[in-house]
Amino acid sequence: MKILVTSGGTSEAIDRVRSITNHSTGRLGKVITETLLKAGHQVCLITTQQALKPASHSNLSVIEIKNTSDLLQEMKRIVPDYQVLIHSIAVSDYSPVYMTGLDQVQASQDLSEFLHKKNMESKISSKDEVQVLFLKKNPKIISLVKEWNPSIHLIGFKLLVDVTKEHLIQIARESLEKNQADLIVANDLTQINADQHLAYLVEEKDYQIAASKQEIADLLVKKIQGFDR
Incomplete structure (x- = not known):
C-alpha cells in the first residue's frame, strides 16, 4: 500500500535565530516507517531536519518541513495520493x-x-x-485530512501528561470521532522513556495495548493489512 507517515516535531520561528518547538525526536516515526518498509509497503515520510530518520530505501521518499505552515502545504498536496496516513508528528499548537x-x-x-x-x-x-x-493558534491539520481525501485510512496520535488510563482513552475516542479516524494511538508522557513506550491503540469499541515503540509499529502494520482486505 501507499502510506504517508508524518514524524518529528514542527518548529515555529520567533525571529531568524529563535524559535518555539517541542521535544519530539521522531524516534517512533522512524520505527514505524522501518517496520512498514520491511512489510513491503511504499512509504513517504514527512519529517523535520532534526528528527531521526530511517536509512535510505528504494520504497521510501522523504520530505523535510520546518513549521506547521510547511506541513499543511505538503500534506494538502500529497494526501490525495495515499491510501493510509499515520500522523505521528508533534504539530505546534x-x-x-x-x-x-x-x-x-x-x-x-x-x-x-x-x-x-x-x-x-x-x-x-x-x-x-x-x-x-x-x-x-495553528490549524488542526488532522481535522482537514478527510476533506483532502475522504477515502484515506487515518491513524492519529494523542499525547497527554499524567492522566488516568480511562481519561486518555476517552480523549482518544473523542479525537477518533471528531477527525473521522480509523485509529488513535494514545500516549501518556509519564509512561514513555528509553526502555518503554506504553500506548493504547484506540478504536471505536475496543483498544489494544503496546509496551514499546516496536510493538506499536507491529500492531499498526497488522491493522493496515486489514485495511487492504
Whole structure:
C-alpha cells in the first residue's frame, strides 16, 4: 500500500535565530516507517531536519518541513495520493506573531493591536528584562485530512501528561470521532522513556495495548493489512 507517515516535531520561528518547538525526536516515526518498509509497503515520510530518520530505501521518499505552515502545504498536496496516513508528528499548537517588551504591553489600551504587528528585526533585541510573546493558534491539520481525501485510512496520535488510563482513552475516542479516524494511538508522557513506550491503540469499541515503540509499529502494520482486505 501507499502510506504517508508524518514524524518529528514542527518548529515555529520567533525571529531568524529563535524559535518555539517541542521535544519530539521522531524516534517512533522512524520505527514505524522501518517496520512498514520491511512489510513491503511504499512509504513517504514527512519529517523535520532534526528528527531521526530511517536509512535510505528504494520504497521510501522523504520530505523535510520546518513549521506547521510547511506541513499543511505538503500534506494538502500529497494526501490525495495515499491510501493510509499515520500522523505521528508533534504539530505546534501556536505560532509566534509578535514579541515586544513588557512596558509596551502595559502601555497599550488594546492588546489585540499586537496581533497585527510583525517584528522586522532579524534578531529581536534582548535589552528588555521581560519580553511578551504573542501567539496565534495553528490549524488542526488532522481535522482537514478527510476533506483532502475522504477515502484515506487515518491513524492519529494523542499525547497527554499524567492522566488516568480511562481519561486518555476517552480523549482518544473523542479525537477518533471528531477527525473521522480509523485509529488513535494514545500516549501518556509519564509512561514513555528509553526502555518503554506504553500506548493504547484506540478504536471505536475496543483498544489494544503496546509496551514499546516496536510493538506499536507491529500492531499498526497488522491493522493496515486489514485495511487492504
